[in-house]
Amino acid sequence: MSDAASFSRQFATAFGARDAAALAALFVEDGSLHSLTGRLLEGQEAITTGLAEEFAGLARMARLVSGKAATRMIGPGAAILHQRFVVTGLRDATGAELPRVGAF
Numbered sequence: 001m002s003d004a005a006s007f008s009r010q011f012a013t014a015f016g017a018r019d020a021a022a023l024a025a026l027f028v029e030d031g032s033l034h035s036l037t038g039r040l041l042e043g044q045e046a047i048t049t050g051l052a053e054e055f056a057g058l059a060r061m062a063r064l065v066s067g068k069a070a071t072r073m074i075g076p077g078a079a080i081l082h083q084r085f086v087v088t089g090l091r092d093a094t095g096a097e098l099p100r101v102g103a104f
Contacts, residue, residue: 004071004081012085015064020051036062036087036103058098062089067102 007026014022024047027033032042033050036059041050055062067084074080082104090098 004069004079004083007081008066008069008083011083012064012066015062015085018055018059020048020055023051024048036090036101058090058092059087061091062087 010026011023014026023033024044027044027047029044030042031044031047032040033047034040035050035054037054039050041047065086065088067086069081069083071082072080085103086100087103088100090101092098
């Protein structure tokens, strides 16, 4: 990924499409992601599977909006991106909407 803004846009677009494979492809092969349910998903395959499960359940009607971002360069061509997202439309097992959440 060449820049933080591009990553954030692609992440939001893939989330909106509920495309778990596209989200996983944004990460390196052995990358990791903490999901909305707090699961640590390690590796693209686990990220794809875990997010697909969440899109079929809790996040089946979720919407994601990008919030504040900060990038810290840690070396040539390497940075840490802190991107805040606000997620609404999460549903519990009964279909009731849950409160919005901030996610990083």
